Amino acid sequence: xxxxxxxxxxxxxxxxxxxxxxxxxxxxAIVMCLYQLMYVVYPVFSPVEHMAVxxxxxxxxxxxWMYYESESISKKSLSILLLVLSLVTLGYILANFMxxxxxxxxxxxxxxxxxxxLILVVxxxxxxxxxxxxxxLSVIFIxxxxxxxxxxxxxxxxxxxxWPRLIASLTTNFTGVFGTVLNVSATFLCLFMIFGGMLExxxxxxxxxxxxxxxxxxxxxxxxxxxxxxxxxVGSINGSATANVATTGVFTIPLMxxxxxxxxxxxxxxxxxxxxxxxxxxxxxxGAFIMAGITGIPYGQIAFAALIPALLYYVTCGTSVHLYSxxxxxxxxxxxxxxxLKEVLKDSxxxxxxxxxxxxxxxxxxxxxxxxxxxxALILIVAIxxxxxxRRYLLTKEFPNFIKEGFISGAKSTMSLAAACGCMGLISQxxxxxxxxxxxxxxxKELAHGYSFLALLLTAFVCILFGMGVPTTASYVIVAVxxxxxxxxxxxxxxxSHLFIYYYAILANxxxxxxxxALVASRMADADYNKTAFTAVRLGFAGFILPFVFxxxxxxxxxxxxxxxxxSVITSIGAMFAFCSASAGYFFDHMGKGxxxxxxxxxxxxxxxxxxxxxxxxxxxxxxxMRQRKRKEYRKIKEV
Numbered sequence: 001x002x003x004x005x006x007x008x009x010x011x012x013x014x015x016x017x018x019x020x021x022x023x024x025x026x027x028x029a030i031v032m033c034l035y036q037l038m039y040v041v042y043p044v045f046s047p048v049e050h051m052a053v054x055x056x057x058x059x060x061x062x063x064x065w066m067y068y069e070s071e072s073i074s075k076k077s078l079s080i081l082l083l084v085l086s087l088v089t090l091g092y093i094l095a096n097f098m099x100x101x102x103x104x105x106x107x108x109x110x111x112x113x114x115x116x117x118l119i120l121v122v123x124x125x126x127x128x129x130x131x132x133x134x135x136x137l138s139v140i141f142i143x144x145x146x147x148x149x150x151x152x153x154x155x156x157x158x159x160x161x162x163w164p165r166l167i168a169s170l171t172t173n174f175t176g177v178f179g180t181v182l183n184v185s186a187t188f189l190c191l192f193m194i195f196g197g198m199l200e201x202x203x204x205x206x207x208x209x210x211x212x213x214x215x216x217x218x219x220x221x222x223x224x225x226x227x228x229x230x231x232x233x234v235g236s237i238n239g240s241a242t243a244n245v246a247t248t249g250v251f252t253i254p255l256m257x258x259x260x261x262x263x264x265x266x267x268x269x270x271x272x273x274x275x276x277x278x279x280x281x282x283x284x285x286x287g288a289f290i291m292a293g294i295t296g297i298p299y300g301q302i303a304f305a306a307l308i309p310a311l312l313y314y315v316t317c318g319t320s321v322h323l324y325s326x327x328x329x330x331x332x333x334x335x336x337x338x339x340x341l342k343e344v345l346k347d348s349x350x351x352x353x354x355x356x357x358x359x360x361x362x363x364x365x366x367x368x369x370x371x372x373x374x375x376x377a378l379i380l381i382v383a384i385x386x387x388x389x390x391r392r393y394l395l396t397k398e399f400p401n402f403i404k405e406g407f408i409s410g411a412k413s414t415m416s417l418a419a420a421c422g423c424m425g426l427i428s429q430x431x432x433x434x435x436x437x438x439x440x441x442x443x444x445k446e447l448a449h450g451y452s453f454l455a456l457l458l459t460a461f462v463c464i465l466f467g468m469g470v471p472t473t474a475s476y477v478i479v480a481v482x483x484x485x486x487x488x489x490x491x492x493x494x495x496x497s498h499l500f501i502y503y504y505a506i507l508a509n510x511x512x513x514x515x516x517x518a519l520v521a522s523r524m525a526d527a528d529y530n531k532t533a534f535t536a537v538r539l540g541f542a543g544f545i546l547p548f549v550f551x552x553x554x555x556x557x558x559x560x561x562x563x564x565x566x567x568s569v570i571t572s573i574g575a576m577f578a579f580c581s582a583s584a585g586y587f588f589d590h591m592g593k594g595x596x597x598x599x600x601x602x603x604x605x606x607x608x609x610x611x612x613x614x615x616x617x618x619x620x621x622x623x624x625x626m627r628q629r630k631r632k633e634y635r636k637i638k639e640v
Contacts (some may be wrong), residue, residue, distance in 0.1 A: 025064050029411035030404065032057040036190045036414075040372040047183060048174045049097055052090045054186035055122075055177075058418035059086035061411060062125045082121060089118040093172065104173050112164045115171035119426065122177060126423040129416035134474050138423050141430035142170070148434055155443070158435050169433055176429035177422045180293045181477055185414070185421040188289035188299065191371030193413040195353070198375060198406025202382050204350040208233035209251050213333065214341040221318075221325035222332040223259045224269045227252035228318045231273035232280055241472070241509040241517040244274035249524045259331045263527035268535035269321050271521040275509045275540070276317060278472060279502070280310045282357040290421075290473060291498050292367065294480055300361035300370075305495055305557035308569060309503075309550050316542035316576040323584035324539070349385040353378040379403065417473075424477045431481055440482040445489070452490040456500065456551060459483045463504035464511050475505040487551075496554055503547040510536040542579040545607070549575065553609045571606045571614045578603035578621050588628040589635075599624055 035057070039050060063083035070076045092114045093100065100111070119142075123135040149160030161169070170176030199205075209230045216225030230248045249270045256266035278284065281303040288306070292299040356377040360370035382402060386393045393399055431437045448455035462483060466475040479501050487497035509517040515533040522532035537544075550556040555568035581587040582599040591599065598620065605617025 025061070025068070026404070026408055028057070028061060028064065029408045032061070032411050032414070033194050033407040036194065037372060037375065040191070040368050046097075047187075048101075048178055049094060051178050051182050051186045052093050052097075054190065055182065055418055055422060056087060056090040057411075058415040059083070059090075059121060059125055061415040062129060062419060065412075065415075066128060082124060085117055086121050086125075089114050089121060093118075100172050100174070105168075107164045107168045107172070111172045112167050115167035118171050118177060119167070122419060122422040122426070125419035130420050130423075130471055134420060134423050134427075134471060137474075138426045138430075141427050141434075142166070144436070145430040145434045155439060156436075161433070166433075170426055170429055175425075177425045179425040179429060181290055181421040181424045181428065182418065184290045184293040185418045188292070188367045188371065189417055189421075190410075190414045191368060191375065192289070193417065194407065194410030195357075195371060195375050195378065197408070197410030197413060198378055198403070199350070199353060200409055201402050201405040202350065202378070203347075205234055207344065207347045207350045209248060210339040210344045213251075213255075213337070214339045214344045216318075218332060218335075218338065219322070220332055221322040221330065222338075223252065223256040223261065223266075223330070224321035224325055225318060226255065226333070227270050228273045228314060228321060231270065231277055232314050234277065241271075241275045241278055241506070242520045244277045245270055245517050245520045245524065248274065249521055253521065253525045255333065255337070257525065259333060260328075261325075261330055263525040264522070264531035264535055265324070267521035267525035267527045267532040268518065268539050270524075271510050271515070271517040271532065271536045272317055272320075272540040272543070273314075274521075275506060275517050276310065276313045276543070278506045278509075279306055279313060281307050282354055282361065288502070289367065290477060291480070291502060294477075295494055295498055297495055297498075298364075299367040300364070302495065302499075303358075303361060305559070306499060308556050308558065308565075309499070309546060312546060312549075312556070312572055312576060313543050315573065316546070316580055317540065319577055319580040320539045320542065320584060323580060323586045327584060327586040327590065347385075349381050352381050420471060420474065424474045427474070428477055428481050431478070437482045441485050441489075444483060444486045448486070448490070452487075452492070453548075455486055455490050456548060459487060459501065460504045460547070463501055464508045466505070466508075472505050472509065475508060476502050479505065492551055493554060493559065495559075496551055496557055499557065500547045500551055507540070507544060510540055512537070538583055541583045542576045545579055545603075546576070549607050552607070567611075567614075568609070571618070574618055574621060575603045575606035578606065578617070581625075587625050589632040591628070595624060595628075 035053070039045075043050065045053060060083055063079045063086065067076050067079035067083070070079060092110075096111075123138060126138075127135045144156075146161055146163065146166055148156065148158035151157045171178070209226075212228075212230030212233060213222075213226045216222055216229050219225055227248065230252060231244055234244055234248050249267075253266045253270055256269060257263060261269070284303060284306060288302055289299060291297070291302055353374055357370060357374045360373050361367075365373070383394060383399065386399075390396075444455060444458050447458055459479065463475060463479050466478050480498055484494070484497050484501060487500065488494055492500075509515065510533065512518075512530065512533040515529075515536065518533040518536045519529055521527075521536075522529040525532065549572050553568040553572065554560060555564040556572060558565060560568070578599050581591070582596045582603065585591045585596055587599075602617045602620035602624065605613045605620070608614065608617075
């Protein structure tokens with residue numbers, strides 16, 4: 001994702017060199033954002049028409065980007081051709097919307113031609129913004145939906161579709177491209193992309209990194225803790241593991257290396273910390289909004305349910321890096337490099353927009369309205385706080401530039417997501433109409449043989465497998481369509497089932513052989529990729545266990561009484577500490593393999609949602625760490 005962002009930045013630099021080009025790109029980006037904000041207050045179109053307008057804006061921006069990035073005349077001409085095709089296909093759909101709606105199932109030749117062109121444009125736009133993996137997967141599923149009847153009799157065989165009916169199902173019947181995923185992009189995601197862009201343009205990113213260093217910089221694991229805290233704060237608003245690495249890693253990776261951390265460990269710490277940003281409320285990346293669209297569960301409820309697991313992820317992440325740092329004798333950050341907390345907190349108004357989102361969600365406000373209000377609140381907060389510092393702030397160019405740059409940044413993020421969401425719609429619709437989703441549900445049920453734990457293991461494996469090849473959001477959508485019903489049938493709630501799938505789709509970012517977050521971090525740290533990726537898995541091991549914990553202890557998702565929630569939180573923290581200790585081979589002192597195994601057993605016992613087993617696990621954990629402490633004290637006395 002970082003390389004796509006870098007491409008976008010290069011494109012903007014080229015636009016900056018040409019005043020006319022700058023006006024064209026910037027004006028369309030700003031108009032898109034204004035339209036999206038206006039639609040919240042005054043929805044002038046039906047939901048499907050709004051999706052078409054949203055996709056049209058996004059495709060136009062992508063091909064303008066492509067045009068100015070290209071150097072040869074042939075590539076520039078291709079960009080213009082694809083831009084025109086985007087407008088023609090979506091213009092046709094808008095112009096014929098009433099006929100297409102009233103006569104779904106009645107297909108003419110022109111509808112089929114337009115549908116084919118729209119599919120090609122969406123696939124091409126996704127290739128240029130998200131890479132080849134997702135479009136290739138889309139083509140495979142489309143061909144499977146068409147030619148499934150040619151496969152040998154068995155699991156994958158189905159009746160097949162003729163081209164006109166298949167193309168209509170993917171486009172002009174207002175499913176497929178215009179399905180749930182694009183609807184989420186057109187309503188929820190775009191507003192939070194604009195919010196994130198404006199928060200970034202306001203200078204909040206630097207504030208979050210400085211706050212992280214001020215809070216965690218003085219501990220023995222100070223450089224690593226700065227990465228953990230900073231990546232959690234920044235990741236909660238940008239929603240991309242690789243983009244998070246690129247944003248915070250610029251500061252934290254050199255800082256860790258300077259303090260003695262080996263390059264591969266510095267990269268691994270940043271990768272694990274950045275990956276968790278996608279599960280941290282209030283924004284949680286694109287997947288949480290799509291989850292709300294698929295399940296019908298309000299986004300606010302999803303965000304509140306994800307809060308304790310997200311905090312546990314970062315507690316375990318912080319514990320792991322702290323134990324590794326102490327075990328290896330790494331140095332804390334130099335005092336001169338640590339920002340003064342009082343000075344940093346003078347800019348704490350950057351936290352207010354995030355608080356505003358939580359406040360609006362807690363009041364039961366719709367996601368669209370909450371996103372709109374958060375943007376308005378951000379503008380007011382920045383205007384008031386900076387006017388206090390400089391009374392002429394509103395009269396300077398800085399204020400309109402903050403809004404303009406935020407809109408442009410938000411539109412650039414939205415344009416990539418919109419194309420990818422359309423592409424995901426092609427995949428999910430192909431899976432549904434071919435009957436593959438029902439077959440996969442049946443297969444997992446057969447393999448699990450009624451064992452819910454085995455069903456979870458199979459689902460986690462499928463999530464990571466898909467997550468290695470396609471973006472996190474796409475992986476979540478594909479697996480949610482096929483595997484979520486299995487988990488629900490096994491007795492788990494819809495919310496925890498979808499959160500489980502989303503977590504493992506995210507964890508693919510640090511899972512070899514792809515591990516995209518670890519890949520970016522290894523490049524920034526100038527480290528070996530394989531060492532970085534496998535170290536990230538070891539550091540984040542407790543995070544791989546966490547989804548199983550909240551599946552069997554739903555009180556962690558705030559589904560239970562106060563006493564159940566408190567019990568689950570306490571036992572889960574103890575279990576995560578034990579897992580971190582077993583993984584690091586250290587707590588108060590170095591541990592042998594035998595101690596690590598026993599510590600792992602203690603952690604497993606505390607996970608089991610029963611009082612007796614939790615007490616036994618806690619006792620074993622306590623005995624082990626006390627034994628280590630006494631052993632360390634005895635060795636110190638002996639040395640003296």
